[in-house]
Each structure stands twice: as C-alpha cells, then as structure tokens.
Amino acid sequence: MRNYEAMVIVDARLEEGDIQKAVDRFTKAVTDNGGQLGKVDRWGVRRFTFEIDHQNEGYYFVADFAAPEEAIDQLKRTLLISDEFIRGKIVRPS
Numbered sequence: 362m363r364n365y366e367a368m369v370i371v372d373a374r375l376e377e378g379d380i381q382k383a384v385d386r387f388t389k390a391v392t393d394n395g396g397q398l399g400k401v402d403r404w405g406v407r408r409f410t411f412e413i414d415h416q417n418e419g420y421y422f423v424a425d426f427a428a429p430e431e432a433i434d435q436l437k438r439t440l441l442i443s444d445e446f447i448r449g450k451i452v453r454p455s
Contacts, residue, residue, distance in 0.1 A: 362396070362427045369440065369449040370419035373406045380420050383445040388424065390439045396428030419447050 371383045384401065391398050404421035413419070428436070433451055440449035 362429050363453060364399075364425070364427050365433065365451055366454050367424045367426070367436070367449060367451045368421065369424070370413075370421055370447040372416070372445050372447055373418045373420045374416070375420075375445060379445065383443070384422055386443065387436070387439065387446075387449075390436055391424070391426045391428060391432070394428060394432030394435050396426050396432050399425035399427070401425075413447055416447065 367387070369384075369387060371380050373380075375383070384403070388398050388401060402423045404423065406418055406420050408418045409416070436451060437449070440446045440451075
C-alpha cells in the first residue's frame with residue numbers, strides 16, 4: 362500500500378448533515394477498497410478564486426490515507442460520479 366492525500370471540495374449549498382455524509386462517503390470508499398484512513402482535516406467553507414459550476418464557494422477537506430493502487434481508480438470514480446463533490450484531487454505526497 363502507498364500513502365496518498367486527497368483534497369476534496371463538497372457543494373457548500375448542502376446542509377451540514379449532508380456535507381458530513383459526503384465526507385463519510387469518501388472515507389468509507391477508502392476503507393471499503395482496502396485502504397487505511399489517516400487524518401481527515403476539515404477546512405470548512407472557502408471562497409473560490411474563480412467560479413466552478415456556477416458556484417462561488419465550497420466545503421474543503423483533506424484526507425491522508427494508505428491504499429492499494431487499484432483502489433485509487435475507484436476513489437476517483439466516486440469523486441466524478443457523486444453530485445455532492447465539486448472537485449477532488451488525489452496525489453502521492455513526496
């Protein structure tokens with residue numbers, strides 16, 4: 362397993378409970394695909410530098426985790442398919 366870091370932006374127009382469900386959905390996807398979740402840092406609502414999908418702000422969180430390489434494709438797919446996620450980026454820290 363390798364270490365990864367994901368920065369994800371959730372739709373800020375959602376209720377607080379729905380935002381928490383979106384964060385939980387991503388973290389559950391990590392563990393369901395054989396990964397081990399590390400620290401999840403919730404940044405809260407931040408204003409965008411430029412408009413994304415007609416929105417000006419989003420709820421940011423950063424998750425550190427370890428996962429097999431095969432799990433990353435499934436995590437990226439989860440970020441693309443789900444409506445509550447505006448953007449997401451998964452990287453391997455150096």
